[in-house]
Amino acid sequence: MLALSASSPFLDGHSTGTHSQRWLQFPLTPPQVPLFESHGHYIAWMEQQLQQGSMQNVRHLWTSVRPNGDDRPHDLNRLEIRICDLITDPLLLLAVTAFAELRLQQLLIDPERHDPLRASHLDAAALAELADANDRAAARDSLEAPLQHWRSGSVITARDWIATALEEMTPLARQCGLEPWLAPLHAVLEQGNQAMQWLAAHRSGTAVAPLIAAGAAAMAHREDQLNADLATERFGPLG
Incomplete structure (x- = not known):
């Protein structure tokens, strides 16, 4: 979730070197x-x-x-x-929410396969340490972070892990009517999250203040777009 939503790479007008300084x-x-x-x-x-x-x-x-x-x-x-950074795009927020809901449904439907306490080779204490370490790694490097998979402890990037999870949950998403709502996640995997986009622009020479100002303007424009869409029948029910 943090790898998808990271959006706090700056503090006091400077780059912190991390993707989610907030966390x-x-x-x-x-x-x-x-x-x-x-x-x-x-x-x-x-x-x-x-x-x-x-x-x-x-x-x-x-x-x-x-x-x-x-x-x-x-x-x-x-x-x-609580780990997610601020997500300003409502459709991306819905996508992350749908992703979380589907992950919980996987756990409830088939705990023997999807509950880390049952399906992992690691014990509960090791899993807790792994989860905290993964949280810190995702805060530093988000989608590029090397994480340890809870099933075996093997290393996988956050981007690859999310892509695999999306592929595995596609049948359930289709069954629940949520598949179309996951589309923004694929865009994040391809283009990077907000923090990654801001940091790339900052490395290219754009100062922090103009980046934040442009982000605020983009958010207002996006809200206007969505309000116009909501006045039509473009959006159906979620699920």
């Missing part, structure tokens, strides 16, 4: 968060953190994915994907 700016809280094996495991772990003082309250959990609900950790009804 690297805020440390995980607590520093080690496990892969939760069940709802009960999550409840027990949260209560332990609160008792130890490593978390100040139930909201004091900063990690790439966070369960949420009206009475967390006991009553959960949604999953927050």
Whole structure:
């Protein structure tokens, strides 16, 4: 998700050398968060953190994915994907959302194949370390980042991993009526995400301030385009 959405390569008017400074700016809280094996495991772990003082309250959990609900950790009804940078294009936002939904559906439909805790050669502790390392790598280099695949620990670039995942989920996407909504992801894989495009322009000599100003103008123009399209019957229902 971060490799697709990275859009924060600048800080205080300068290039940071990373694609998502936002994600690297805020440390995980607590520093080690496990892969939760069940709802009960999550409840027990949260209560332990609160008792130890490593978390100040139930909201004091900063990690790439966070369960949420009206009475967390006991009553959960949604999953927050917090690792993504700002996505200004609504169609790309829908594409990333559809990608996440399909990944969750894969896990629910066939956990023996798609749940890392069941399908990986690695144990839960190693998987948690791998996930955190992958998050950091994606923050630094997004689509170009060398990541470790959770199935075996083998190295694969984020771009290749996403492309493979999209190919594997195509039948399910078609079944759910989501295949057309994934199209913007293919464009990102080919052309790069926002951070990569900005950094390429910056390396070619464009200063940060004009880049951000041009991005704001492009966002306003895109909104006008989509508002005009919404006045027609171009867009059907999602799914």
